[in-house]
Amino acid sequence: MKIKKMLLAVFLPLIVSNSANAALALDATRYIYNGNTSFISAIANNESDELYGGQVWIDNITENDTRPTFVTTPSFFKINGKGRQVFRIMKMSDHMPKDKESIYWLNLQEIPPANKGNGLSMAIRTRVKLIYRPKAIVKGRSGAEQYMTIQHLPGQQWLVNSTPYIFAISDVFDNENKSLIFNDMEKDRLTMFMPGDKVNITGQIVKSVSALNDYGSLEKYVLKNVVN
Known part of the structure; x- marks a missing residue:
């Protein structure tokens, strides 16, 4: 003892x-x-x-x-x-x-x-x-979350951080503004979503994400140029 x-x-x-x-x-x-x-x-x-x-x-x-x-x-x-x-x-x-x-x-x-x-x-x-x-990338940071892309593979879809920035994503929303469900590993990845990282969204339609900005406040970003 x-x-x-x-x-x-x-x-x-x-x-x-x-x-x-x-x-x-x-x-x-x-x-x-x-x-x-x-x-x-x-x-x-x-x-x-x-x-x-x-x-x-x-x-x-x-x-x-x-x-x-x-x-x-x-x-x-x-x-x-x-x-x-x-x-x-x-x-x-x-x-x-x-x-x-x-x-x-x-x-x-x-x-x-x-x-x-x-x-x-x-x-x-x-x-x-x-x-x-x-x-070299300071000026392009504002609102960069909206430029993430969807990668289409045979029978699969992935949400990809195709930007040079690191995102802290709290939620991913579909076209009905419902939050998508991810497993624990994917949730952890989204909180520190590095350039080139991706999460599986097969069978889902992604419209927007909620993420922390430089000041630690949550903002919502509608993804641009995304065709599901």
Whole structure:
């Protein structure tokens, strides 16, 4: 029993979450890094009344690419209760594709104040998406969801992201405005619908999609030039 308690004390403090229970919170649910800028700014807010420490860093989502791409400054900081910390995200390499978007995780790890007594301090990590948009495709992003296409194969139909942009699609609607049903794997793919990705819509008629825009708000887009 003593060993189990010790293991719990080791693993419980580090929790990955976007929960409202976190003391430190980012000022956006996603960040867009346009390739024609030298850096972007973000804010970590301390929602508690106590002094908290914080650490921010960027992870690659693509597991086979471990090259460092972005740096945050400052990467470590302290925030007074109800205070905030502005930090910068800067590109430190240029190996990303120049004809399509790339995606990363922005992590915010809170460091709680020392707990008095025998209580357990919870250190929650929040992570949100950071999308890098190359300079060459910045101007074409607005409303790009409407330019997804339908691929017709023998006995099959696929909804294809034929654009260079990464979409976060929450719903796909038919011509009667009814939401299409997808399995869990396809749902996950739609939430991070990468250039070239596709989902099976055989037997369905797709008219529109609902997706998050750059600011994290849902918008509906009617697909253009789609013949079912």
